[in-house]
Amino acid sequence: MDHLFAFALDGKADLWSINPLELTNYEATGTAFAVIGVVIALLLDLARHRRLTGADSTDDVIYLPHRLEDSFDEASSAMESDR
């Protein structure tokens, strides 16, 4: 059980440990991307005086028809009137 959370800074990933600080090469690369990306996003948001919050709702972010059938019905009637 002790070894399950073991951590040593030895340049090797201990595959018998589930300590989050023990990183394989791929995990270390993912962590590097995440750290750099979040830091850049934070700095950009602060520089642009942007509110440091996420979108209020999905509707603010993307276009979604309220009822998908409405769009298709509109399209069908438009196609028929073109004929």
Next chain:
Amino acid sequence: MLRIIEKYGMLWIRLWFGGFNLISGLNYWLPIFPFPKIADPLGATYFDVSVQMGLFQMAKAIEVIAGLSLISGVGVPLALILLFPVTLNVFVLDGFISFLPHIKASGIRNFLFHLILLAYYSAYYLPLLKIWSKPAPLWRNSHLLKKFF
């Protein structure tokens, strides 16, 4: 406060998952790190067979494309769909077949990250859950493509 945690937390997950997949795929084509050795015999057999069938190479190509997409934030919903079979395979092999605790945790964590990202971009997938659906052929609705690109 919760919104801040949500925004940067999800950004962290997206970039972490994208970076992991990108390097995992790239490492097959351009050896940057030593290729991981598969400890359990069943996993090693699965790896050999999938390489011979070309499925492993296809999975690695998908990892590179999806990894780039997740990091850049371009085409994320589509990338999450393309990557799901790969993540599912990794989940089964790492989570249930491998005996190494770190590998088990890695497979389960990646699968959870993928599910969290699918939930975060759920608006793009919710229409797929419609139970009763009328056909909507592309050849009669091609003008709708403009709204989504």
